[in-house]
Amino acid sequence: MSKFSFPKPDGVAAGNGYSHVVTGAGQWVAIAGQVALDAEGNFVGAGDPGAQARQVFANLDACLTAAGATFADVVKLNFYVTDISYLPAIRAARDEYVDTSNPPASTAVQVVALFKPEALIEIEAYAVV
Template sequence: MSKLSHPQPEGVAPGNGYSHVATGPGRWVAIAGQVALDADGNFVGFGDPAAQARQVFANLDACLKAAGATFADVVKLNLYVTDIGYLPAIRTVRDEYVDTTNPPASTAVQVVALFSPNALLEVEAYAIVDA
């Protein structure tokens, strides 16, 4: 069972698919922004935001496991997308990984470009695990 807390701040409208606040005791884990690269460094899902999101969240899952964490420990996700219109497809995949009852805090930003023109999104995560 997660020791994370998701208090709803007074005077702030509830988030739609995210929490405004996520906190908990333990060890801080920062996961660098992940893009849709497979284990061999090849892009997956050219032009397909859902396919890229599946690879990105699989990469995040692997990174969390390497740190002794799971998505249940994630307190914050930052999503960078080249087209904000991709968010519904990305959120569908995200919801396969996160607790939609108590989702992590989240930020989504449209950017002009990412490191490669093949990358449609990049997602970084922050987690808190038992010390």
């Protein structure tokens, strides 16, 4: 039995790869936006959204672990991308970490730029432990 509920709101079209609503009780964990930096602060995957997405999810996983959480605890992901066409690569990386039968709520936003030109993707996460 999941500690979360995934209500299906009336009058809202089903999400494609995300849930509109996730509820649960527990300790709130907020993970700052992660970019494709390795442990030494070097960019991974210059110009490659798939490589960057894999590094970003590895960073999110490390942050969740530090908080005593896992991707099973994630209720919300926010994606910031410099080109919306990167979403398939992001979803492929995401699907290696999240339960796609009950995915977290998500938002994807295309932005003009991130904090450095090398950064194509930034993702933040919210979890309940």
